[in-house]
Amino acid sequence: MRESFSTPQCAGCLACAEDCALLRGYGRPIFQVPLHEITAEQAFACLQCGLCAAACPLGLDPADPLRVKRQELVEVGVVNLGDYRYLCPDEHDNMWALCRAALGIDYDDIEPREATSTLFFPGCTIATYSPRLTRAFLEFLDGIYPGAKAVVDCCGKPLRYMGLNDRAQQHLKRLEAKLEQWCVSRLVVGCPNCYYELLEGLGGNAIEVVDVYSLLYSHRSLLPVEDRRPSVPYTVHDPCPDREAGVFGKQVRALLEYLEVPVREMRHHGRYTICCGTGGMAKHFVPGAGDWSAQLRAEEARASGAQGMFAYCMSCLFNLADSCTPLPVVHALSFFLNVQDEALDNRRKSREALS
Ligand code: SF4
Ligand code: SF4
Incomplete structure (x- = not known):
């Protein structure tokens, strides 16, 4: 194993550690910590959230040593990823497929049978826990691009999180082959994790990758017209993958402004x-790895004075619904389409069924 991770440019300012409990725990810049002092637990407790990199004035990525350590632990077999095959979308018994089976959710009728130019890619969590929302968005999409279909698949990011980069690449190649077979030219993506993953992964070919909120904003006159404005202010939680480009966050806020929803931003957004x-x-x-972060988020939400929160990543919604109680957390897509979302209920049911 490598003993050190040499990055002489680090100025030692500790700006990266200010909002990260993990980095603060070292009491010195992570680039001064020899790799052998980074424990397996620390390496795997990193949320890979990117906040430390965003905070670094020198443009360094302080999570790199943790990532390197994680990769090494997998390579030398200290951590057996076989124990986590339920997180691997390329395994047939992955947790999303098992949940859909337990909940009796099936999308056979909306997957392509023939060439289709526009395809909705909801992502694993929306498709698994929110069939109503999945179908409602497809109906909206079909109104704009008649004949649009949906594909329930994974972008492969969970494999990359585990350091299984080759498998992630193969997974993406299989998806690419399916899209090619269906002659897809436009992929409308519901999950920010998937969006950035696919934008990069499919960037080299002719497929246009669009986020659901840009599409909603472009066709905002078609949104359900009922006056659904909350009478109290809401805040917006931005998920980590949207941190750099901010495509989803910008469009969600534009739609909220269009609908005249009062928004109170949290300190970090x-x-x-x-x-x-x-x-x-x-x-x-x-x-319990991310509990400190969830708690911080909940404190900021309360401090903002908002009476509710919009999330636009379903995984965030699940965790924030738990940590921000009693603040209601609503998926932005279900709000814009006026869909009574059943995601939290389905999560509970699938847990009961699979426990
Ligand atoms: S990526 Fe997030 S959790 Fe990991 S070290 Fe950076 S700020 Fe901390
Ligand atoms: S990695 Fe960047 S933010 Fe962290 S101590 Fe070094 S220079 Fe400062």
């Missing part, structure tokens, strides 16, 4: 957003 606590799937490896 946009580029400096705080992870909901589920980042990097860390809590699967180290129980």
